[in-house]
Amino acid sequence: AFVAEVRACEQAVRFAQELGFRRVQIEGDSLMIIKRLHSCTADRSILGLIVVDIKCSLVLFDRVTFHHVKREGNAAAHVLAREGSRFSEERFWVEEASELVE
Numbered sequence: 001a002f003v004a005e006v007r008a009c010e011q012a013v014r015f016a017q018e019l020g021f022r023r024v025q026i027e028g029d030s031l032m033i034i035k036r037l038h039s040c041t042a043d044r045s046i047l048g049l050i051v052v053d054i055k056c057s058l059v060l061f062d063r064v065t066f067h068h069v070k071r072e073g074n075a076a077a078h079v080l081a082r083e084g085s086r087f088s089e090e091r092f093w094v095e096e097a098s099e100l101v102e
Contacts, residue, residue, distance in 0.1 A: 009033060
């Protein structure tokens with residue numbers, strides 16, 4: 001589950017880069033992942049390697065913040081993740097969300 005959470009964060013950062021955003025706020029309900037993104041401590045686990053990749057890509061932004069939200073506050077993201085898992089290719093909702101969360 002933690003690998004999926006950190007990979008989702010990695011995709012969010014990459015997606016924001018591709019759209020040309022300069023200031024980004026990323027929210028997640030995994031406190032451990034958010035803490036690792038704020039930490040300066042080296043972590044040689046698979047999670048740590050992905051976190052380092054995320055941090056390296058942040059130089060392309062003016063500002064990026066990571067915030068922890070409780071799972072109840074992140075319900076729409078879970079509905080979208082469940083919906084997206086039905087497809088073999090990546091899906092992104094940009095202009096409007098899926099009807100499931102509107």
